[in-house]
Amino acid sequence: MTTFRTYLKIFLSHRIYIAIYLVMLSLVGVIIGLSTSQAATGEFQPASVNVAVIDRDGSELSSALARHVLSGNRRVEVADEKRAIQDAVARDQVSYLLVVPAGWGEELLDAARHGAQAPDLETYVSYYSGAGRLVDVESTGYADGLYGMAATLGGSEADVIAATDASWEGSARVSIIEQVAAPLPTSIVTASEFASYPIFSSSMVCIAVLMSSVGRRPVRDRRLASPEPAHTRNLALLGACVTIALIAWAWNFCLEVAVLGGSALGSSPVQVALVGAALLVYALVSASVGFLAGQLGVSENAANALANILGMVMSFLGGAWTGLSLLPDELLAVAHFTPAYWATLVIDGAAGMGEVSGATVMPLVGNLGVCALFGVAAVLVGLALGRSRSRAQTV
Secondary structure, three states, rough: HHHHHHHHHHHOOOHHHHHHHHHHHHHHHHHHHHHHHHOOOOOOOOOOOOEEEEEOOOHHHHHHHHHHOOHHHEOOOOOOHHHHHHHHOOOOOOEEOOOEOOOHHHHHHHHHHOOOOOOOEEEEEEOOOOOHHHHHHHHHHHHHHHHHHHOOOOOOHHHHHHHHHHHHHHOOOOOOOOOOOOOOOOHHHHHHHHOOHHHHHHHHHHHHHHHHHHHOOHHHHHHHOOOHHHHHHHHHHHHHHHHHHHHHHHHHHHHHHOOOOHHHHHOOOOHHHHHHHHHHHHHHHHHHHHHHHHHHHOHHHHHHHHHHHHHHHHHOOOOOOOHHHHHOHHHHHHOOOOHHHHHHHHHHHHOOOOOHHHHHHHHHHHHHHHHHHHHHHHHHHHHHHHHEEEEEEEE
């Protein structure tokens, strides 16, 4: 126990690393989560598009079509001139511009009576976004509805418009399927995925620096001269590494839950527990990598460089900086060989869980096992290296 406390004192003496890697970076993750939460708040509002309608016909049918296009969108006045029309579309002043040619309404009724092709409309769609294309599809559909009602029912323009509006406003019976499990807030999911960076870098650099301090010749000679058995010293060192990892995990996870996930504890306790388990396993894997780096005799400067580089690479391949779905297939194949990828699968799976059951939880537990295997491999390699180094030093 005395040796264990000594190791922790050495760890706590490196306050600059604790402040930078553990405290500051974790606060960055919480700030990112808060910004995500604020961006996601607000009621649903239908998207409105800048549209313009130039009605050269002036019939009841063309007026009905213009009303339908302008409904729910922002009307922009554009002069009926070729240059003005081109400028409005080219400069993205409007996403959709409709020109109804003169005589269009009468030609549509005449084509419907004789079974001929409906007259064309003159439309302009901005290439800056796809919103104008959606409005074009809707306006074309309404014009086809006018033609269909005129061909089927006949009657006056007012009758055709009334029948078309009635069919357009028809509704279908729908039902909402509610999730059995409440989804996790986006803020805590984003912060948890980002936490892979501060957890990995803080655990690795602190453990590597601790082992570097312990491995210095004066300290090593005193340890070897101690009457304490070798296995006791090794267990104390391993316990110190695990404690550092637990501190990194507890600080990050508890901070995220306290700031971002207070409501999720009551509504989604199982999902929150899975996210905590994913970060815990990843913290232990990070500790094993730090233990391996210490056994390799990595210096303090090298430990800082490795912690930052490996931490960023792991986080990127794990989807912390960008979603896994956005990664190219080649990088996604490489990501399978990193523990961060499997931890992120658990976090994303818990966030999107619609029902809490054995069928949904067990695959995530399997991903946790795969992530843990990386830590077991790193510990075994570190122990083998440590034994070979100790034998060489003894000889």
